[in-house]
Amino acid sequence: xxxxxxxxxxxxxxxxxxxxxxxxxxxxxxxxxxxxxxxxxxxxxxxxxxxxxxxxxxxxxxxxxxxxxxxxxxxxxxxxxxxxxxxxxxxxxxxxxxxxxxxxxxxxxxxxxxxxxxxxxxxxxxxxxxxxxxxxxxxxxxxxxxxxxxxxxxxxxxxxxxxxxxxxxxxxxxxxxxxxxxxxxxxxxxxxxxxxxxxxxxxxxxxxxxxxxxxxxxxxxxxxxxxxxxxxxxxxxxxxxxxxxxxxxxxxxxxxxxxxxxxxxxxxxxxxxxxxxxxxxxxxxxxxxxxxxxxxxxxxxxxxxxxxxxxxxxxxxxxxxxxxxxxxxxxxxxxxxxxxxxxxxxxxxxxxxxxxxxxxxxxxxxxxxxxxxxxxxxxxxxxxxxxxxxxxxxxxxxxxxxxxxxxxxxxxxxxxxxxxxxxxxxxxxxxxxxxxxxxxxxxxxxxxxxxxxxxxxxxxxxxxxxxxxxxxxxxxxxxxxxxxxxxxxxxxxxxxxxxxxxxxxxxxxxxxxxxxxxxxxxxxxxxxxxxxxxxxxxxxxxxxxxxxxxxxxxxxxxxxxxxxxxxxxxxxxxxxxxxxxxxxxxxxxxxxxxxxxxxxxxxxxxxxxxxxxxxxxxxxxxxxxxxxxxxxxxxxxxxxxxxxxxxxxxxxxxxxxxxxxxxxxxxxxxxxxxxxxxxxxxxxxxxxxxxxxxxxxxxxxxxxxxxxxxxxxxxxxxxxxxxxxxxxxxxxxxxxxxxxxxxxxxxxxxxxxxxxxxxxxxxxxxxxxxxxxxxxxxxxxxxxxxxxxxxxxxxxxxxxxxxx
DNA sequence: TTAGGATTTG
Numbered sequence: 156x157x158x159x160x161x162x163x164x165x166x167x168x169x170x171x172x173x174x175x176x177x178x179x180x181x182x183x184x185x186x187x188x189x190x191x192x193x194x195x196x197x198x199x200x201x202x203x204x205x206x207x208x209x210x211x212x213x214x215x216x217x218x219x220x221x222x223x224x225x226x227x228x229x230x231x232x233x234x235x236x237x238x239x240x241x242x243x244x245x246x247x248x249x250x251x252x253x254x255x256x257x258x259x260x261x262x263x264x265x266x267x268x269x270x271x272x273x274x275x276x277x278x279x280x281x282x283x284x285x286x287x288x289x290x291x292x293x294x295x296x297x298x299x300x301x302x303x304x305x306x307x308x309x310x311x312x313x314x315x316x317x318x319x320x321x322x323x324x325x326x327x328x329x330x331x332x333x334x335x336x337x338x339x340x341x342x343x344x345x346x347x348x349x350x351x352x353x354x355x356x357x358x359x360x361x362x363x364x365x366x367x368x369x370x371x372x373x374x375x376x377x378x379x380x381x382x383x384x385x386x387x388x389x390x391x392x393x394x395x396x397x398x399x400x401x402x403x404x405x406x407x408x409x410x411x412x413x414x415x416x417x418x419x420x421x422x423x424x425x426x427x428x429x430x431x432x433x434x435x436x437x438x439x440x441x442x443x444x445x446x447x448x449x450x451x452x453x454x455x456x457x458x459x460x461x462x463x464x465x466x467x468x469x470x471x472x473x474x475x476x477x478x479x480x481x482x483x484x485x486x487x488x489x490x491x492x493x494x495x496x497x498x499x500x501x502x503x504x505x506x507x508x509x510x511x512x513x514x515x516x517x518x519x520x521x522x523x524x525x526x527x528x529x530x531x532x533x534x535x536x537x538x539x540x541x542x543x544x545x546x547x548x549x550x551x552x553x554x555x556x557x558x559x560x561x562x563x564x565x566x567x568x569x570x571x572x573x574x575x576x577x578x579x580x581x582x583x584x585x586x587x588x589x590x591x592x593x594x595x596x597x598x599x600x601x602x603x604x605x606x607x608x609x610x611x612x613x614x615x616x617x618x619x620x621x622x623x624x625x626x627x628x629x630x631x632x633x634x635x636x637x638x639x640x641x642x643x644x645x646x647x648x649x650x651x652x653x654x655x656x657x658x659x660x661x662x663x664x665x666x667x668x669x670x671x672x673x674x675x676x677x678x679x680x681x682x683x684x685x686x687x688x689x690x691x692x693x694x695x696x697x698x699x700x701x702x703x704x705x706x707x708x709x710x711x712x713x714x715x716x717x718x719x720x721x722x723x724x725x726x727x728x729x730x731x732x733x734x735x736x737x738x739x740x741x742x743x744x745x746x747x748x749x750x751x752x753x754x755x756x757x758x759x760x761x762x763x764x765x766x767x768x769x770x771x772x773x774x775x776x777x778x779x780x781x782x783x784x785x786x787x788x789x790x791x792x793x794x795x796x797x798x799x800x801x802x803x804x805x806x807x808x809x810x811x812x813x814x815x816x817x818x819x820x821x822x823x824x825x826x827x828x829x830x831x832x833x834x835x836x837x838x839x840x841x842x843x844x845x846x847x848x849x850x851x852x853x854x855x856x857x858x859x860x861x862x863x864x865x866x867x868x869x870x871x872x873x874x875x876x877x878x879x880x881x882x883x884x885x886x887x888x889x890x891x892x893x894x895x896x897x898x899x900x901x902x903x904x905x906x907x908x909x910x911x912x913x914x915x916x917x918x919x920x921x922x923x924x925x926x927x928x929x930x931x932x933x934x935x936x937x938x939x940x941x942x943x944x945x946x947x948x949x950x951x952x953x954x955x956x957x958x959x
Numbered sequence: 960t961t962a963g964g965a966t967t968t969g
Contacts, residue, residue, distance in 0.1 A: 366960040367960070368961060384964065386961085388962080420963065549969065550969095571966075571967070591969090593962095594967090
């Protein structure tokens with residue numbers, strides 16, 4: 156990002172001539188428009204361009220672009236102090252889709268001037284702009300390029316302000332597009348047909364009604380705090396809103412309002428259409444709809460974003476969804492899962508076999524069915540037998556259940572877990588029922604593969620190692636929560652957390668709290684103390700929060716899995732150890748050949764100290780030709796293991812996708828980009844030290860490796876009643892008081908972290924019941940190319956002592 | 960037409 160110098164203050168004048176003679180001093184022209192004519196025409200040498208003509212590589216000198224201001228962002232300062240202002244212009248001549256708009260990025264004095272005067276609906280003319288690829292085009296769906304404007308670049312801006320007291324039709328230079336009017340829920344009148352927005356407070360997924368249509372019941376709420384229950388019918392399942400969870404946001408067009416039992420009620424009328432959006436703050440604003448043609452503008456995007464923040468702050472929407480590992484007997488829950496098998500049972504019930512990759516902590520019932528009635532892949536059904544659960548669905552749900560495709564992703568709403576009344580409690584098991592009826596939204600919904608929850612589930616299911624029974628054990632969260640012996644313990648623990656903060660500041664205690672709303676409306680960088688609740692966090696699979704960080708190039712990467720390491724070792728084992736490199740002044744070597752068919756050669760070089768071999772627990776080994784399993788065994792006995800391979804004249808490290816060092820359970824990796832591997836003999840200098848400690852950092856240094864650090868990277872969505880913001884945790888150890896380097900190989904630490912997160916954000920709880928967190932956060936600007944965003948990071952904060 | 964939120968009782 157280039158830096159722009161500060162600009163001399165200039166008085167605001169409205170004259171055209173002044174612009175011609177002294178355009179650098181007067182970049183922003185504010186003009187009035189009355190009845191379609193501007194007081195002053197634009198310079199004659201300027202020619203109008205439309206959106207289509209705004210392409211890279213074309214000459215835009217003496218061209219201007221004109222659009223309507225449909226969105227503007229708060230004035231902010233870039234890192235170097237330059238003012239920055241972004242507006243979105245819409246080309247009204249191209250009124251059809253959402254790509255009729257373009258981002259304009261304004262820098263320096265012009266940014267400040269524009270921010271002061273600009274209003275929604277103004278006509279905005281820009282000349283002398285620079286055109287560049289828009290890095291946000293994929294996200295915001297706007298024009299592939301954006302316009303960059305600054306005084307320095309000799310740009311000029313003309314703003315035609317529509318008279319605010321005059322009816323829109325009178326500002327005739329602006330052709331006013333057909334616009335939908337949306338009625339707040341507290342202004343609905345009996346017998347009208349309206350358009351409206353709402354946050355889903357309750358819904359019944361579409362089910363087969365007793366008439367001819369599918370039916371879906373949806374209760375909405377909006378910032379007027381009025382509720383509206385809508386009963387929607389359609390013979391086509393696809394035409395009903397695609398609502399997947401409470402908190403989704405819908406836009407209904409042409410819904411009929413009627414009074415029923417003294418309350419307003421919505422019901423489908425002819426031409427009813429709906430869009431549904433994910434209600435998560437910060438998620439992409441992509442409508443779910445079956446209609447091919449719909450209007451969706453930036454203004455509407457803003458409405459969705461505002462509703463999300465309102466809902467996050469004001470509605471009690473429960474947190475992370477339940478998993479099979481977290482089920483309790485005698486309750487109702489929603490399950491996101493994959494269908495593995497199905498079978499008819501009798502006339503009024505039907506069996507679904509599903510899994511979500513986690514293991515139910517209780518013995519579960521198996522519904523007896525005839526083998527020939529069971530649909531699904533036999534091999535898979537057998538492989539997953541310990542992870543699938545049987546759900547018996549009844550009555551009205553049978554028809555829909557029969558039609559489900561094996562392999563599809565489902566959300567089953569309001570499953571009942573029933574403790575079977577076995578005579579001997581030791582053999583009691585848990586049953587899963589989807590009872591008849593649609594009370595409490597009971598039903599089955601099919602989720603598309605594009606659904607973010609499905610994507611996450613798929614990734615997780617792929618990571619489940621079916622052969623590894625230990626893995627399955629560790630997936631039972633019942634064991635993770637083992638410290639809470641019963642529900643009462645957990646309750647009292649949570650109660651304590653609701654009163655005190657579950658996190659504490661390690662510094663800045665003298666500061667007072669700032670509301671999230673204030674922070675969101677402020678420029679970065681700044682630091683704040685906050686008190687907020689953790690509504691949700693990412694990733695939900697905690698093992699995904701561990702990354703490798705290079706402090707030199709600041710890159711983050713995934714921790715390689717054991718499979719990659721194994722492949723690299725196999726590749727290295729193809730080259731036999733070079734005997735010329737054995738037994739030097741600083742190591743002793745042994746080599747042998749495996750007895751199997753492969754006749755693999757393994758060499759181990761024991762690094763000496765003072766000409767002497769050390770105790771195994773103090774010894775560093777260089778290993779050639781070993782398998783993953785063999786290396787693993789060696790790390791159990793020796794202090795350090797470095798996998799190497801022979802060249803003609805020296806030993807060298809393997810590919811840096813493999814760890815350059817293994818110590819105990821920990822694998823140490825180097826940054827591929829920043830490391831310049833040096834010969835292995837550099838280690839002899841450490842071996843010669845009086846008491847070699849074999850510190851990973853020291854080893855990395857002599858081997859020319861820029862060591863990657865294990866780090867927790869998480870996104871916390873925090874709310875405090877005034878707003879919602881996403882803050883990042885970037886932490887080696889301090890926040891969780893768990894070293895990020897050790898957690899992947901330590902079950903105890905994993906359990907501890909899971910328990911900490913369960914305390915900070917208890918699954919399935921409503922907003923009111925979430926505990927408070929005290930945090931210190933800093934805001935900072937991130938800019939790449941022309942994109943500028945403010946991010947927040949939690950620091951100088953740690954989990955309270957009695958929580959961990 | 961259907962359902963009109965407010966858990967089955969298998």
